[in-house]
Amino acid sequence: MSIAATQKRGFGAVLWDYLTTVDHKKIAHLYLFGGGFFFLLGGLEAMIIRIQLIKPENDFISAGLYNEMITMHGTTMIFLAAMPLLLGLMNAVMPLQIGARDVAFPFLNALGFWLFLFGGVILNCSWFLGGAPDAGWTSYAPLSLQSPGHGVDFYVLGLQISGAGTLIGGINFLVTIVTMRGPGMTYMRMPLFSWTTFVTSTLILFAFPALTVGLFLLMFDRMFGSAFFDVALGGNTVIWQHLFWIFGHPEVYILILPAFGLFSDIISTFSKKRLFGYTAMVFATILIAFLGFMVWAHHMFTVGLGPVANSIFAIATMAIAVPTGIKIFNWLATMWGGSITINSAMLWTLGFVPTFTIGGMTGVMLASAVADYQYHDTYFVVAHFHYVIVGGTLFGILAGLHYWWPKMFGRILHEGMGKMAFWIFLVGFHLTFFIQHFLGLMGMPRRYWVFLENQGLDTGNLISTIGAFLMAIAVIIFFINIVYTATKGEKAPADPWDGRTLEWSIPSPPPYYNFKQLPLVRGLDPLWIEKTEGKGKMTPAEPVGDIHMPNGSIIPFVMSLGFFIAGFGFIYQTDHRGWLVVLFGGMAISLGSMLVRSLKDDHGYHITKEELEREAD
Amino acid sequence: MSHDHSLNPATMPEEPEKATLEGKNKFLGLWFFLGGETVLFASLFGTYLALKNSTAGGPSTTDLFGLELVFLMTMLLLTSSLTSVYAMYHMKNNDFKKMQLWLGITALLGIGFLACEIYEFAHYINDYGFTFRSSAFGSAFYTLVGFHGGHVVFGLSWLIALMVRNAKRGLNLYNAPKYYTFSLYWHFIDVVWVFIFTVVYLMGKVG
Numbered sequence: 116m117s118i119a120a121t122q123k124r125g126f127g128a129v130l131w132d133y134l135t136t137v138d139h140k141k142i143a144h145l146y147l148f149g150g151g152f153f154f155l156l157g158g159l160e161a162m163i164i165r166i167q168l169i170k171p172e173n174d175f176i177s178a179g180l181y182n183e184m185i186t187m188h189g190t191t192m193i194f195l196a197a198m199p200l201l202l203g204l205m206n207a208v209m210p211l212q213i214g215a216r217d218v219a220f221p222f223l224n225a226l227g228f229w230l231f232l233f234g235g236v237i238l239n240c241s242w243f244l245g246g247a248p249d250a251g252w253t254s255y256a257p258l259s260l261q262s263p264g265h266g267v268d269f270y271v272l273g274l275q276i277s278g279a280g281t282l283i284g285g286i287n288f289l290v291t292i293v294t295m296r297g298p299g300m301t302y303m304r305m306p307l308f309s310w311t312t313f314v315t316s317t318l319i320l321f322a323f324p325a326l327t328v329g330l331f332l333l334m335f336d337r338m339f340g341s342a343f344f345d346v347a348l349g350g351n352t353v354i355w356q357h358l359f360w361i362f363g364h365p366e367v368y369i370l371i372l373p374a375f376g377l378f379s380d381i382i383s384t385f386s387k388k389r390l391f392g393y394t395a396m397v398f399a400t401i402l403i404a405f406l407g408f409m410v411w412a413h414h415m416f417t418v419g420l421g422p423v424a425n426s427i428f429a430i431a432t433m434a435i436a437v438p439t440g441i442k443i444f445n446w447l448a449t450m451w452g453g454s455i456t457i458n459s460a461m462l463w464t465l466g467f468v469p470t471f472t473i474g475g476m477t478g479v480m481l482a483s484a485v486a487d488y489q490y491h492d493t494y495f496v497v498a499h500f501h502y503v504i505v506g507g508t509l510f511g512i513l514a515g516l517h518y519w520w521p522k523m524f525g526r527i528l529h530e531g532m533g534k535m536a537f538w539i540f541l542v543g544f545h546l547t548f549f550i551q552h553f554l555g556l557m558g559m560p561r562r563y564w565v566f567l568e569n570q571g572l573d574t575g576n577l578i579s580t581i582g583a584f585l586m587a588i589a590v591i592i593f594f595i596n597i598v599y600t601a602t603k604g605e606k607a608p609a610d611p612w613d614g615r616t617l618e619w620s621i622p623s624p625p626p627y628y629n630f631k632q633l634p635l636v637r638g639l640d641p642l643w644i645e646k647t648e649g650k651g652k653m654t655p656a657e658p659v660g661d662i663h664m665p666n667g668s669i670i671p672f673v674m675s676l677g678f679f680i681a682g683f684g685f686i687y688q689t690d691h692r693g694w695l696v697v698l699f700g701g702m703a704i705s706l707g708s709m710l711v712r713s714l715k716d717d718h719g720y721h722i723t724k725e726e727l728e729r730e731a732d
Numbered sequence: 733m734s735h736d737h738s739l740n741p742a743t744m745p746e747e748p749e750k751a752t753l754e755g756k757n758k759f760l761g762l763w764f765f766l767g768g769e770t771v772l773f774a775s776l777f778g779t780y781l782a783l784k785n786s787t788a789g790g791p792s793t794t795d796l797f798g799l800e801l802v803f804l805m806t807m808l809l810l811t812s813s814l815t816s817v818y819a820m821y822h823m824k825n826n827d828f829k830k831m832q833l834w835l836g837i838t839a840l841l842g843i844g845f846l847a848c849e850i851y852e853f854a855h856y857i858n859d860y861g862f863t864f865r866s867s868a869f870g871s872a873f874y875t876l877v878g879f880h881g882g883h884v885v886f887g888l889s890w891l892i893a894l895m896v897r898n899a900k901r902g903l904n905l906y907n908a909p910k911y912y913t914f915s916l917y918w919h920f921i922d923v924v925w926v927f928i929f930t931v932v933y934l935m936g937k938v939g
Contacts (some may be wrong), residue, residue: 349787
C-alpha cells in the first residue's frame with residue numbers, strides 16, 4: 116500500500132477499490148450514489164401516485180398497484196433515500212470537521228453501507244417477484260398479516276437488514292465523536308453539523324432496536340406462525356403500533372436534526388458571522404432529541420388510548436415547538452446584519468426556513484388531540500409531513516450537497532443550474548403540497564386510490580399534480596448539473612466559500628489520510644479564528660509523523676451478501692422447506708465472514724513520515 | 733512490523749484493554765451497543781407484559797413455571813458472571829493462563845445454563861403442549877427468553893473463538909480489548925437474565 120495509488124486506473128480496479136474501501140470519504144460517495152438511486156426510484160413512484168390522482172376516478176394504475184406505490188414511495192424515501200443521503204454527508208464531513216483522520220470503526224462503516232444497500236435491493240426485488248409490499252409504510256397489523264403474497268415479507272427483511280446497517284453507522288459516529296476529536300476540539304467547539312450527527316446517532320441507537328423487535332414480531336407472525344398480532348389467540352395489534360412509533364417518531368428527528376446542523380453551518384458561513392446562540396442551538400438539539408422519545412403516541416390519538424394518555428402526549432408534542440422555535444430565531448438572528456452571500460446552498464437554506472415553519476405550525480395543530488380526530492389520515496397529514504420532510508430534510512440534503520460538493524468531489528456545482536433547480540422545485544413543492552392542506556380539511560382521506568368528481572377535490576388535485584411535475588423537472592436539472600459538473604465543472608480550491616470550520620483547511624478533495632498534521636483548534640470556528648488573526652491557516656498540533664491507516668476489506672460486502680441471500684431463504688421457506696438451505700447457507704456465509712474477521716489479525720498499515728513529506732510537494 | 737512490538741510491551745499497562753485507541757473505541761462502542769440492546773430487550777419485555785395473560789385457554793404462567801430449575805439457571809449464570817470478573821482480574825495482572833482457566837469455567841457454566849434452558853423448553857413443549865404457536869403468551873414467552881438464550885449462544889461462540897484463537901500467543905494489547913468487551917457483553921446478558929427471572933418467572937408465579 117503506498118501513495119502511488121492515485122494513477123489512472125482501470126474500471127475493475129476502481130470497482131474493487133469501492134467494494135473493499137473502508138475510507139469514510141469513499142463510503143460517503145457510496146452512500147450518496149446508493150441514496151441518490153433510491154431517491155430517483157421513490158420519486159418515480161411519487162409521480163405515478165400523482166398521475167393517478169390527476170383527475171377523479173382515474174384508472175392509470177390499478178388499486179392494488181396503487182397500494183404498492185404508496186407503500187414503496189414512503190418506505191423508499193425514508194429508509195433508502197433520506198437516511199443514506201444524510202449518512203453520506205455525515206461520513207464525508209463529520210470526521211473532517213472534528214479533526215479526525217478516520218472514523219472509529221472503518222470496517223463497520225463499510226459494513227453499515229453494504230447492509231443498507233443489500234436491504235434496499237432486497238426490498239425492491241419484490242417488484243419483480245410477485246408484487247411489492249402494500250400495507251403502507253407503517254405496515255400496521257392486522258393489515259400487514261392479511262396482505263397476500265410475499266410483499267410484506269420483503270418489507271420485513273429489507274428493513275431489518277438495512278436497519279442493522281444504520282444502527283452500526285450510528286454507533287460508529289458516536290464513538291468517533293467521543294474518542295477521536297482532534298487536539299483542542301472540545302465538545303462546545305464542534306460545528307453544529309457534527310453536534311447534530313452526534314445527537315442523531317444517539318437517536319438511531321435508541322430508536323432502531325424498537326423497530327428491530329417490531330419487525331421480528333411481524334416476521335414471526337407471518338413466517339413462523341406465532342400469534343403476537345393474532346387476536347384469536349390473544350394477540351394485540353396495538354403492540355405493533357407502539358413499537359413502530361417508538362422507533363418512528365425519533366426517526367423523524369433522525370431525519371431533521373442533521374439538516375438543522377448543516378443549515379446552521381451554511382447560514383453562519385454565508386452570513387460571515389459566528390452562529391447566533393451557539394450554546395442554545397446545541398441544547399435545543401439535545402432537547403428536541405430527548406422530547407422526541409416522549410411523543411410517539413401522538414401518531415395514535417385515534418386508537419383510543421384514553422384522554423389522559425392523549426393529553427400527556429399532546430402537551431409533550433407541543434413542547435417540541437419551543438426548542439425548534441429557538442432554532443428558527445437563532446438562524447434569523449445569525450443572518451441579521453450579516454454580510455450575506457446568496458448562492459444555491461444558501462437559497463435552499465433560505466427556502467427551508469419559511470417552509471419548515473409552516474410544517475412546524477401544522478405540526479402543532481396536529482398535536483392537539485381533539486382536533487386530530489378531524490385531521491387523522493387525511494391529506495392534511497400528508498401535507499404536514501411533506502412540509503417537514505421535504506422542506507426540512509430534502510432541502511437540507513440539497514443545501515448540504517451544494518455546500519460540500521467541492522470538498523467531496525473537488526468540483527463546484529454549476530451555480531446557474533443550481534439556482535434554476537431551486538426556484539422550480541420551490542414553486543413546484545408549494546404547488547403540490549400547500550393545496551393538500553385544504554384537500555385534507557375538506558375530508559380527502561390519504562391512501563385512497565380514487566376520489567369522486569364534483570366534491571370540491573378536482574381542481575386541488577390537478578394543481579397538486581402539476582406541482583409534482585415541476586419538482587420532477589427540478590430534480591432532472593439537478594442531476595444534469597451533477598453530470599455537467601463531473602465532466603466540465605470548475606475545479607474547487609481548498610476553501611471555495613471562505614469557510615470557518617476545519618474541513619475547509621485541507622485540500623478538495625482531501626487526501627485519504629485527511630490531515631497530514633492534526634490541526635490545533637483554538638475555539639469555535641477554528642479556521643475563521645486563524646483568518647481573523649491574520650494567519651489564514653491552521654497551526655499544526657504535532658510534527659509530521661507516521662500515520663496509522665486501516666486496511667481495506669471485502670468482508671463487509673460478503674457478510675452483507677450473506678444476509679441478502681438468507682433473506683430470500685426466510686421469505687420463501689414458507690412456500691417450500693427446501694428454501695431453508697438458502698436460509699442456512701446465507702447465514703453461514705455471514706457468520707463465517709464474522710468469524711474470519713474475528714480470527715484474522717488486522718493491524719492496518721502505516722504511512723511513513725518520508726512518504727508524507729514526499730507527497731507534500 | 734514495528735507496530736507489533738507496540739502491541740507486546742515489556743510491561744503491560746494497568747488497563748490493557750484501553751491502552752490503544754482501537755481498544756478505547758471497542759470498549760466505548762460496546763457500551764453504546766449495550767445501550768441499543770437495552771432498548772431491544774425493553775421492547776421484548778413490554779411485549780411480554782402486554783401478552784402474558786393471553787393464554788388462549790392454554791397453560792398459564794402458574795401452571796408452567798417451576799422455580800427450582802429457574803433458580804439453578806440463575807445461579808449458573810450469575811456465577812459465570814463472577815468467574816468472568818476473575819478472568820478480567822487476571823488479565824489486568826497479565827496472567828494469561830489463569831485468565832483462560834477462568835474463562836473456560838465461564839464457558840462451562842454458560843453451557844450448563846443453556847442445557848437447562850433447552851431442557852426447560854422441551855419440558856413445556858412435550859409435557860404441556862405449550863409452544864411458540866399455541867397462544868400470544870407462548871409467542872411472547874419463547875421470543876423474550878429465546879432472544880436471551882440466543883445471546884448466550886452468541887456469547888459462548890464469541891468466547892470460544894477468542895480462547896482458541898489466542899491460546900498459543902498469549903495476551904497482548906491487540907486482543908485484550910476483545911476479551912474485555914466480551915466480559916462486558918457477558919455481564920449484560922446476566923443482567924437481562926435477572927430481569928427475566930424477576931419479571932417472567934417470579935411475577936409469573938406470584939404476580
